[in-house]
Amino acid sequence: MTTTMSIAKREFRSYFDSPVAYVVICLGLAALGLVFFNYGGGFWQVDRASLRQMFVQLPRGLSWLVIPVVTMRLLAEEKRSGTLEMLITLPVKDHEVILGKFLGAWGLIVVLIGATAIYPVAMFGWPWDLGVLDFGPVVSGYVGLVLYSGAAVSVGLFISSLTDHQMIAFFITFLVLFMLHFLGNSITLSVLPEKAEFVLSFISFDTRLDSFNRGMINSRDVVYFMTITIGCLFGSFWALERRKWL
Amino acid sequence: MIEAKGLSKRFGATRALDKISFEVRQGEVVGFLGPNGAGKSTAMRILTCFISASEGSARVHGHDVFDDPLAVRQRVGYLPQRAPLYGDMSVLDYLKFVADVRQLDKSTFKKSMKEVVEVCGLAGVLGKDIRTLSHGYRQRVGLGQALIHDPPILILDEPTSDLDPNEKAEVLRYIRQVGEKRTVVLSTHNLNEVEEACARAIIISKGRVVADGNIEDVRARGGRVRYNLMVDEQEGLTNGAPALAEVAEALAVLEGISSVKETPTDERAHAFTMLGTKSTDLRAEIYRLCVDKGWLMLELRRDVQKLEDVFKQLTRGDERSDRGRDLLAGDDELEDDEDFDDEDLDDEDLDDEEADQDDADEADDADEDDADEDDADEDDADGADADKADADKKEEE
Numbered sequence: 107m108t109t110t111m112s113i114a115k116r117e118f119r120s121y122f123d124s125p126v127a128y129v130v131i132c133l134g135l136a137a138l139g140l141v142f143f144n145y146g147g148g149f150w151q152v153d154r155a156s157l158r159q160m161f162v163q164l165p166r167g168l169s170w171l172v173i174p175v176v177t178m179r180l181l182a183e184e185k186r187s188g189t190l191e192m193l194i195t196l197p198v199k200d201h202e203v204i205l206g207k208f209l210g211a212w213g214l215i216v217v218l219i220g221a222t223a224i225y226p227v228a229m230f231g232w233p234w235d236l237g238v239l240d241f242g243p244v245v246s247g248y249v250g251l252v253l254y255s256g257a258a259v260s261v262g263l264f265i266s267s268l269t270d271h272q273m274i275a276f277f278i279t280f281l282v283l284f285m286l287h288f289l290g291n292s293i294t295l296s297v298l299p300e301k302a303e304f305v306l307s308f309i310s311f312d313t314r315l316d317s318f319n320r321g322m323i324n325s326r327d328v329v330y331f332m333t334i335t336i337g338c339l340f341g342s343f344w345a346l347e348r349r350k351w352l
Numbered sequence: 353m354i355e356a357k358g359l360s361k362r363f364g365a366t367r368a369l370d371k372i373s374f375e376v377r378q379g380e381v382v383g384f385l386g387p388n389g390a391g392k393s394t395a396m397r398i399l400t401c402f403i404s405a406s407e408g409s410a411r412v413h414g415h416d417v418f419d420d421p422l423a424v425r426q427r428v429g430y431l432p433q434r435a436p437l438y439g440d441m442s443v444l445d446y447l448k449f450v451a452d453v454r455q456l457d458k459s460t461f462k463k464s465m466k467e468v469v470e471v472c473g474l475a476g477v478l479g480k481d482i483r484t485l486s487h488g489y490r491q492r493v494g495l496g497q498a499l500i501h502d503p504p505i506l507i508l509d510e511p512t513s514d515l516d517p518n519e520k521a522e523v524l525r526y527i528r529q530v531g532e533k534r535t536v537v538l539s540t541h542n543l544n545e546v547e548e549a550c551a552r553a554i555i556i557s558k559g560r561v562v563a564d565g566n567i568e569d570v571r572a573r574g575g576r577v578r579y580n581l582m583v584d585e586q587e588g589l590t591n592g593a594p595a596l597a598e599v600a601e602a603l604a605v606l607e608g609i610s611s612v613k614e615t616p617t618d619e620r621a622h623a624f625t626m627l628g629t630k631s632t633d634l635r636a637e638i639y640r641l642c643v644d645k646g647w648l649m650l651e652l653r654r655d656v657q658k659l660e661d662v663f664k665q666l667t668r669g670d671e672r673s674d675r676g677r678d679l680l681a682g683d684d685e686l687e688d689d690e691d692f693d694d695e696d697l698d699d700e701d702l703d704d705e706e707a708d709q710d711d712a713d714e715a716d717d718a719d720e721d722d723a724d725e726d727d728a729d730e731d732d733a734d735g736a737d738a739d740k741a742d743a744d745k746k747e748e749e
Binding site for chain 2 (some may be wrong): 108112113114115119120124176187188190191192194195196197198199247342350351352
């Protein structure tokens with residue numbers, strides 16, 4: 107476990123050693139603010155003491171920009187530059203490498219998610235008090251976000267473990283996450299037959315996150331995100347082991 | 353300390369390693385030699401458990417590389433080719449990270465850090481980011497991370513490639529220094545380095561061990577000593593000036609001389625290069641011959657074959673067949689593979705193998721005449737080999 111944490115710590119720190127972390131956090135928060143207050147009428151016109159918009163838009167923003175950028179280099183870059191050889195020939199087990207990298211990247215995303223807490227606090231606590239906020243859905247929304255980000259990061263890690271090129275990892279991760287959001291969206295649903303609609307909305311991130319945003323922590327949704335996370339971690343582990351035999 | 357038995361590794365259809373076996377004993381500094389693509393790195397990656405062998409087994413410090421990779425890695429310090437390090441970390445952070453993963457406690461880390469900084473000369477760059485360092489310094493950092501846990505075994509993959517001559521000498525100096533207490537395996541294609549830093553050499557070509565032994569033995573495997581002789585062509589000691597043919601003939605019948613070749617010279621003298629097949633010194637014989645015949649000797653020099661020559665001789669056939677392969681296409685390759693399969697790595701077999709390859713080379717020679725003319729000595733060696741090969745064949749029949 108200590109080895110895993112050493113790797114995770116290094117990974118997490120490396121984001122802050124390069125501009126990645128600062129750019130991601132600053133631009134992420136700025137973009138969120140823009141969307142939150144302006145998109146689709148924005149917060150003011152809805153005129154409700156609710157952060158629903160934030161919990162709907164935040165995972166999309168994360169999936170389309172932040173997570174692909176954060177995860178693309180995890181293994182692809184290490185493979186390309188050869189540092190993977192250095193890392194793996196240290197006394198580490200392969201699963202510790204995968205888990206360490208996952209935790210490092212997830213850590214950064216969780217920090218970013220944590221930073222968005224400035225919205226509910228600043229708007230409904232101190233210094234402004236814009237109304238009486240129901241904190242239940244906010245808490246469950248954050249639980250959902252953390253679970254969702256774990257799944258999305260593991261998807262990115264898995265894709266990064268399959269290629270040597272971080273740009274390829276970026277685009278494929280982006281595409282996969284994009285689809286996972288919009289599978290259950292009304293755009294696809296209007297075209298497809300009912301059964302397909304049911305299946306698609308079953309595996310869609312958007313529908314899964316919806317219940318969290320309404321203040322409901324459903325065990326099925328929790329299991330869903332955890333299954334994706336664990337499955338993708340196993341996949342990455344397998345991809346890493348593959349080097350031995352190819 | 354390190355024991356490899358019949359290691360093979362295939363990457364798809366190519367065979368990177370072909371049943372190589374070798375042993376490295378405690379305290380040895382062994383040079384892994386071979387042309388690029390011979391399988392040095394593959395062998396090292398198997399020994400450090402980065403990849404698995406397709407066949408065969410290896411034990412490092414008593415632990416099997418397949419069954420107990422963690423124990424092996426704990427006892428090995430490894431520097432991969434080109435020292436891939438995390439460029440965004442500072443040297444100190446990087447070494448801390450490695451120590452962290454290796455689970456060194458603080459006091460041990462401090463102690464070994466002091467030693468590593470001293471041995472590798474890192475004091476001036478500890479705070480710098482690795483990406484800003486020169487290649488030489490990166491190599492030093494790589495060596496430092498391999499030494500941080502004071503391992504009994506060091507495996508270094510081309511530690512001196514891409515370095516300037518000064519840095520090379522430095523790195524070799526470190527290796528000698530750290531090799532005093534440790535078992536070191538280093539790979540390189542630079543022979544001077546092996547001669548400088550190692551007591552023993554293992555030469556690999558095309559995934560096979562073609563020579564293994566201490567440097568002197570390997571050198572002797574070439575089995576040839578070269579004599580350079582110059583005799584005055586204008587005056588003699590007693591009988592007047594000798595004719596070229598006369599001298600050549602007399603030299604050729606000397607026992608232990610396998611070939612005599614006239615070499616061009618600017619001086620007014622007959623110059624010859626002779627190859628001695630035995631390792632005994634023929635200088636006295638040659639001198640006596642000159643005195644007996646009354647020739648005026650201007651120069652006599654004995655060149656023990658350099659490791660480089662042995663290396664060329666042992667690995668050249670393979671490279672040649674590589675170059676020929678384009679022309680000869682598929683069938684040839686099939687045959688080759690069959691050869692690989694039922695081949696033992698005993699020395700005798702090797703000689704046969706070389707001979708076979710030399711035969712094949714003769715066929716290719718036509719294309720390569722130009723290149724070969726530059727290298728008269730090599731041609732000679734070739735000829736001798738071919739002769740030997742023919743003789744071997746007759747014996748077999």
